[in-house]
Amino acid sequence: MRIFKFGGASVKNPDAVKNVARVLQHEGTENTLVVISAMGKMTNAFERIVEAYCYKKEDLKEALAFVQDFHQEMMDGLFQKEHEVYNKVNYFFGELSGFMATNTSEDYNYIYDQMVGFGELISTTIVSDYLSDIGIKNNWLDVREYIKTDGSYRDAKVYWDLTKDIITKKVDPSTLNITQGFLGAYDEKTTTLGREGSDYTAGIFAYCLHADSVTIWKDVPGVLNADPRVFEQTELLKNISYTEAIEMAFYGASVIHPKTIQPLEQKQIPLFVRSFDDLQQEGTQVSNSEGIEPMIPCFIVKKNQILISISAKDFSFMVEDNISHVFKKLHQYKLKVNLIQNSAISFSVCVEDKFNNYQHFLNDLTSSYTIKSYENATLYTIRHFDNDAIESIKQKGRPVIRQINTETAQLVIQENV
Numbered sequence: 001m002r003i004f005k006f007g008g009a010s011v012k013n014p015d016a017v018k019n020v021a022r023v024l025q026h027e028g029t030e031n032t033l034v035v036i037s038a039m040g041k042m043t044n045a046f047e048r049i050v051e052a053y054c055y056k057k058e059d060l061k062e063a064l065a066f067v068q069d070f071h072q073e074m075m076d077g078l079f080q081k082e083h084e085v086y087n088k089v090n091y092f093f094g095e096l097s098g099f100m101a102t103n104t105s106e107d108y109n110y111i112y113d114q115m116v117g118f119g120e121l122i123s124t125t126i127v128s129d130y131l132s133d134i135g136i137k138n139n140w141l142d143v144r145e146y147i148k149t150d151g152s153y154r155d156a157k158v159y160w161d162l163t164k165d166i167i168t169k170k171v172d173p174s175t176l177n178i179t180q181g182f183l184g185a186y187d188e189k190t191t192t193l194g195r196e197g198s199d200y201t202a203g204i205f206a207y208c209l210h211a212d213s214v215t216i217w218k219d220v221p222g223v224l225n226a227d228p229r230v231f232e233q234t235e236l237l238k239n240i241s242y243t244e245a246i247e248m249a250f251y252g253a254s255v256i257h258p259k260t261i262q263p264l265e266q267k268q269i270p271l272f273v274r275s276f277d278d279l280q281q282e283g284t285q286v287s288n289s290e291g292i293e294p295m296i297p298c299f300i301v302k303k304n305q306i307l308i309s310i311s312a313k314d315f316s317f318m319v320e321d322n323i324s325h326v327f328k329k330l331h332q333y334k335l336k337v338n339l340i341q342n343s344a345i346s347f348s349v350c351v352e353d354k355f356n357n358y359q360h361f362l363n364d365l366t367s368s369y370t371i372k373s374y375e376n377a378t379l380y381t382i383r384h385f386d387n388d389a390i391e392s393i394k395q396k397g398r399p400v401i402r403q404i405n406t407e408t409a410q411l412v413i414q415e416n417v
């Protein structure tokens with residue numbers, strides 16, 4: 001069995017959806033489970049609906065119309081006027097409105113998952129109906145009946161035993177299955193696995209089905225040694241070991257979701273990252289090889305980092321007790337720590353504030369600590385660095401922290417503006 005994953009860029013407009021069909025026709029459709037994300041940037045657009053619903057009701061109508069119009073245009077580009085797909089998609093929008101009208105919860109993360117998940121449900125419905133229309137038989141699965149999670153909304157943890165049990169019993173491996181990435185279910189409620197989590201969904205199915213391979217189809221030739229949107233010259237990495245891929249994902253290489261590799265590594269399932277445009281290219285293979293090939297410096301960029309420097313008000317050393325206190329608070333406010341550096345009296349961390357909690361964190365700690373922060377830092381990580389690589393990053397702004405170990409150099413930069 002093979003698992004394919006198509007992300008938002010693979011289904012961003014009607015031509016892209018047609019191209020997904022072309023990929024499937026070229027690669028064959030038997031014994032395949034296809035995981036698909038929301039179309040284009042629709043998850044961001046659904047996030048704006050959630051924001052509007054929770055905080056800025058006056059923007060709600062426009063935010064909703066944007067998402068509805070996008071899908072309307074998509075369907076108009078793929079189907080005849082009277083096609084039943086219009087009713088199916090309308091039904092989902094009806095469910096969304098129904099949720100908004102009846103919801104009484106104030107838990108933002110819960111609300112988010114109930115609303116944002118429609119991006120994937122609609123996307124897979126459109127692709128599945130389009131494939132059927134052109135004669136590619138397929139089976140649409142509601143992933144929430146398969147991937148069971150805990151109730152940590154927006155960051156749900158998979159109940160592996162239960163999920164494996166259901167998937168092995170219920171998925172028919174002989175046909176073409178189409179399902180949603182990113183989603184799971186806790187009881188009857190939709191959960192999400194974290195932004196960009198569709199890769200992880202592919203990993204979960206692969207693990208549970210003992211798949212032969214996973215292929216992630218991309219708008220790039222494979223995993224490159226840097227993000228081509230940020231760096232001018234990039235090179236394709238042909239082979240990457242699981243360990244190296246985990247390291248790269250850990251440092252923030254957004255091309256593969258960090259949680260995806262572990263389940264594949266456990267079952268020794270190879271992961272291919274290939275271009276959905278150029279089907280002749282082999283792309284990148286992540287497997288049980290050594291390091292990376294070619295062995296060249298790889299750059300990972302994380303923008304929007306907050307650099308925080310913390311020292312105790314009484315000038316006491318920053319050691320175990322107060323560091324552990326600070327970490328407890330970082331954990332409590334879900335601030336993701338990407339780099340740590342400490343000296344005798346100060347402790348610096350570079351964090352990401354995905355859940356908008358930074359102000360609460362500050363309020364909580366300012367009575368005991370002096371906190372200085374800089375909110376617009378960029379963290380550059382270079383795996384397999386050399387001097388030229390470090391110098392090239394220094395050109396980008398003022399380095400405020402530099403940390404080097406045998407394989408990895410990290411620089412926190414205040415960018416030139």
Ligand code: ADP
Binds near residue numbers: 217218229
């Ligand atoms: P999708 O969600 O459609 O799967 P993404 O947009 O999330 O795709 O990821 C593809 C993008 O990731 C590419 O267009 C590229 O700009 C970016 N990217 C970042 N780092 C890398 C890298 N090391 N190699 C290749 N692409 C990368």
Ligand code: ASP
Binds near residue numbers: 199
């Ligand atoms: N649609 C979700 C997101 O944009 C999941 C994914 O694309 O992987 O985060």
Ligand code: MG
Binds near residue numbers: 007196
């Ligand atoms: Mg993506």
